Amino acid sequence: MFELIEPIATVTFSEVVNDAFLALGMRNYWDGYFAGRAAPLGLAPAEVVHAVFYNFADGEVARHIPWVWGRTTPQEAIAVRERGSAAALRQMIGELADSPGLVRAGDLATRAAVGAPTEGRVLYAGLRALDVPEEPVARLWHAATLLREHRGDGHNAALVAHGIGGTEAHVLLALSLGMRPEEFGRVHHLPKKQLAGVIDGLRDRGLVNTAGGFTDAGREIKERIESLTDELAAPAYDVLSAEELAELIAGLEPIAAAVRAAED
Secondary structure (H helix, E strand, O other): OHHHHHHHHHHHHOHHHHHHHHHOOOOOHHHHHHHHHHHHHOOOOHHHHHHHHOOOOOOOHHHOOOHHHHOOOHHHHHHHHHHHHHHHHHHHHHHHHHOHHHHHHHHHHHHHHOOOOOOOOHHHHHHHOOOOOOOHHHHHHHHHHHHHHHHHHHHHHHHHHOOOOHHHHHHHHHHHOOOOHHHOOOOOOOOHHHHHHHHHHHHHOOOEOOOOOEOHHHHHHHHHHHHHHHHHHHHHHOOOOHHHHHHHHHHHHHHHHHHHHHHO
16 A cells, blocks of 8 residues: 555645745745644744654754745645646646546545554644545545544654654665665765764664664564554544455556656
C-alpha cells in the first residue's frame, strides 16, 4: 500500500503546487512545503512543527515558520495545496482522471483514510479535521495524503521507540539506499561538521562501521523500524474487507504507475 499511496500523495511536492505557492509570495520551494504541509496544524510555532515533522535538522523549520503566515493563512494554504495537488495529479494521469476506477479507488481509500485511530498521530489528526473534497481526483489525493501521514506519524513513533533521531533516520535511509550520507538530498546541505557528528554518534552506538556503512546491528535496527512502521500503518485498512482491499490495490496500481511514469 505504501508503494501505491506514496506516489499519489507526493504530487503535492511537484512544480505545479510549488508554482501556486510562489504566486502567493513564497520565497522558495521550502516556504510552500512548510506552509502546505503544516497548515492543518494551524498557527503552530516552529518548535511544534519541528516536533511533528520530526526529521528536519534544528533551525530548518524556523526559517519558514512563522514567516509564511505573514504571506498567507493556514486556511488559504490548505486550499492552494489541494487545488494544486489535484491539478498536478490530473495532469500526470491523463484519461485515468475521469475513469470510474479512480472514483471507486477514491471512495475505498477515503473509507480507510478516515477510519484509523488518531491517538498519538498529530499530523494525521490535523488532516482528519479537514473536509474531504467531493471532486474525485482531489478526493483521491486527499485520501492518499491522510494515509501517508498516518503512516508517517507511526514511523516517527517507531523511530522514537528505537532511539533514532530525525537526522539520524536520514543517514540510515541513505545507507540503506547504498548512498553516502554526504550525497543524500535531505542531509547533504548540512554543515560537514554537523553531519559528521551525527554519523559519529551512530558509529559510537555500533550502528555504523568505520567505513561509513551499516553494521549488522545498524541494518537490524533499520529493518525493525520499517517492519514496525508497516505494522502501525496496517490498522487503517481494517475497515475494508479482503475483497475491497484487493479492489483498492487494483484501482490504485495504474494510477500510481502513471504518476511514476510522468515523474520519470
